Amino acid sequence: MKPGKLPPELLEKLVLSRLPSKGKGVIVGPGTGIDGxxxxxxxTLVASSDPITGATKRIGFYAVHVNANDVAVMGAEPRWFLTTILLPENADEGLLDxxxxxxxxxxxxxxxxxVGGHTEITPGLDRPIVVGTMLGEAERLVSPNGAKPGDAIVMTKWAGVEGASIIAExxxxxxxxxxxxxxxxxxxxLIEYLSVLPEARVLRKFANAMHDPTEGGVLNGLHEMADASGLGFRVYAERIPIREETKVLCNYLHLNPLGLISSGVLLAAVPRDLAKKVVEELMARGITASIIGEFLAEDKRVLVEDGEERPAWRPESDELWKVV
Structure with a gap:
């Protein structure tokens, strides 16, 4: 395909005719000559925007879910998606398809x-880049900095689930x-577990704060939540669920699953008296969930392993980059 915007007939054939453009509240959607x-x-309107730049496989999948997760953890229901797709000059129609x-x-x-976006062939690229923007509606906004001292830390799914999938591929x-x-x-x-929307729909009714840990894994995600709310935390290593597949890969490659990219996990600060009920509701819906620790008023961040408290290390970079 030639540099520049797609010709109108190609845009209609490959893009516009295939996208789910009807939905709640849509007044003007995508179309030729429509720029908004x-x-x-x-x-409340909640928005998030993220590019997919490092991946070369399933980038359309990632673009939707990564942005939907960021909206969902603020208590919103994802409603509308816009995307910019930039393709290298040597790209064929099959890649866009x-x-x-x-x-x-x-x-x-x-x-x-x-509801909108832009598609073009861009000189100078050696791989496709997809930028997504997700908009959602929240009846009850869950603030990222809303964790309170004494809140239980509820975790869904398994540490390193995304990293294990990437490594395997x-x-x-x-x-x-x-x-x-x-x-x-x-x-x-395991990449099929990337979305946190199912658990966010449950947790947004109860949580004071939610976060989806990405680079740096579960441990970095906990530090980020504590940073936002000005708190400390205590977590128990034996309570953090890890899939057997992730354990095998990490053992073989000498990686720590607690510092491995973990999209698909949701961390939530839940009032202690509600935490057990929330976990039971999640489990009843088939979602793995555990109470892995609590947030602390004091500036102390510890990981309890084998009965001993140790400072909770903070990954300088994701464990994934040691091998990929």
Whole structure:
């Protein structure tokens, strides 16, 4: 495809005709010659924007879910998605077809309307870049800095779940002779747990703060929550769930799963008297959940391992970058 914006006929064929553009409150959606979108909003508008620059596979999938997660942890229901797709000069229609298919499928799964964006062939790129913006509505805003001393820390899913999936996919040739294709398929499929929307829909009714830990894993996510609210924390290593696939990969590659990228995990500060009820409700919906510790008024951040309190280390970079 040639540099510049897609020709109108190609834009209609490959993009506009395939996106779920109808949804709650949509007044003006995407179209040829339309440079903006208009939506009718109820409640509080919450917005998030993130680029997908490092990945080369499933970038449409990531663009939708990464941005939806950031909206969901503030208590909002994702409603409207805009995306800018920049493709290298050597890109063919098949690459764009794949990205649009992923965006369309994942937006439909979440009940999100794609209301606008931009697609072009950009000189100077060596890989596709997808930038997403998600807008959502919140009846009850959950502030990122709302954690209170004494709040229980509720964690969903498993530490390092995204990292395990990436490692299995990126290092497949190296690891297959050792760990086997069947094992790597199971680990790779963990990417399907990337969305935190199911648990956020439960937790937003109770939580004082929520956060989805990404780079730096669960431990960095805890530090970020404590930073935002000016608190300390105490967490118990044995209470942090870790999938067997993640344990095997981390043991073999000498990585710490607590510092491994963990999109798909949701950390929530929940009033202590409600925490057990919340975990039971999550488990009843098939969502793995645990109370892994508590936030502290004092400026002390500790990880309890084998009955001993140690300073909770803060990853300088994600464990993933040691091997990928």
């Amino acid at each position: 979108a208009a939506m009718r909003v109820d409640g 794949e990205i649009i298919e992923e965006i369309s499928n994942e937006a439909e799964r979440l009940g999100v309307a794609v 990126e290092l497949r040739e190296r690891l297959a002779p050792i760990l086997g294709e069947e094992f790597l398929e199971r680990a790779s499929s």
